[in-house]
């Protein structure tokens with residue numbers, strides 16, 4: 001691996017305005033990419049993984065300058081791509097090719113596959129049609145379609161074959177970097193692994209770098225040397241893929257791994273014991289660690305003395321008050337069980353009665369009292385005062401620890417005052 005990265009993404013930001021009304025007044029901002037940094041080296045396969053909506057595609061488009069970044073820099077071979085003149089930008093767009101999940105978006109039904117694959121050559125100035133044909137036939141052969149008639153049309157091909165055609169099209173310009181955005185997520189089982197193996201072969205043969213974007217950590221695990229895990233516009237963990245996958249630190253990474261179905265059908269699927277499955281609104285991101293409203297490892301204040309399950313029950317109760325319901329009736333309707341309000345709250349959120357920590361017990365009782373009086377906001381505030389976590393107050397930085405790859409989680413923050421005395425199990429999810 002060479003010293004200078006081929007691609008260097010530095011504090012990249014892309015924010016979209018949310019507008020309203022005829023005058024398109026800006027009412028909010030979606031921080032789709034919110035200050036991420038990573039390098040891709042020559043010949044390396046680098047993975048960007050995260051749930052749908054976390055900003056992966058916007059990152060790809062911003063790298064290619066197809067979206068104008070709101071902040072930060074993209075350096076390619078050491079050059080800031082935002083400062084490239086027209087001609088250098090064309091060269092850059094030859095060197096970096098995009099392969100998308102849906103290859104058909106790049107195809108025109110009226111163009112044969114030879115024309116489809118040749119198009120970038122034509123656009124980039126190869127005027128000799130015979131030469132173009134040679135390059136196209138060579139590229140189709142390399143992606144395993146050498147036997148096919150180059151004059152047939154894309155609709156005559158299967159999904160996997162179309163993705164091969166898209167890869168051939170990306171290859172003809174002899175790129176240094178391929179950005180593959182969900183290249184196999186529309187494909188099933190066998191075809192998926194065939195296309196991944198093909199990409200791997202081509203990567204090795206041409207010493208290509210690949211930035212592979214996927215929601216599926218298993219795809220990244222198979223393909224990438226290094227990985228960065230993205231959540232709501234930020235990176236939460238990064239490192240060599242084997243290390244991150246074997247020893248995931250961030251509860252979000254653990255969740256992604258937990259959601260990979262086991263290859264052994266006799267093993268039960270891992271549970272992902274999240275506080276909630278809901279992804280927050282991208283225009284209204286949580287404070288502190290953005291994963292905290294879902295995180296089963298959320299850190300209690302040092303003075304809270306509760307067993308883990310009871311602590312999580314209290315947190316889930318509070319978050320449901322502050323984030324979940326517009327009015328008290330909606331909150332009441334959401335509760336399960338029978339009996340008075342206190343009993344229903346405790347049953348719904350699995351909060352023992354009484355809690356072993358007298359202060360938290362008093363806070364829960366007072367909160368239920370406020371709810372009984374119809375004061376939803378006051379109830380939320382009361383419980384927040386007693387249970388607010390460091391994870392809500394401070395945004396953790398992505399930083400290397402003495403013993404591990406970089407992770408943005410307060411549980412790995414040595415001088416964090418809110419860090420509990422007892423070590424919380426690093427791997428929260430069963431795998």
Ligand SMILES: Nc1ncnc2c1ncn2[C@@H]1O[C@H](COP(=O)(O)OP(=O)(O)OP(=O)(O)O)[C@@H](O)[C@H]1O
Pocket residue numbers: 016017030031032050051052053054055056057058059215282
């Ligand atoms: N042009 C746009 N205007 C406003 N918001 C946008 C725009 N493009 C993306 N977003 C928002 O930015 C966030 C990140 O979207 P993005 O498509 O980058 O995520 P992703 O991780 O690639 O997900 P997916 O795989 O579903 O595309 C989402 O909340 C999305 O709604």
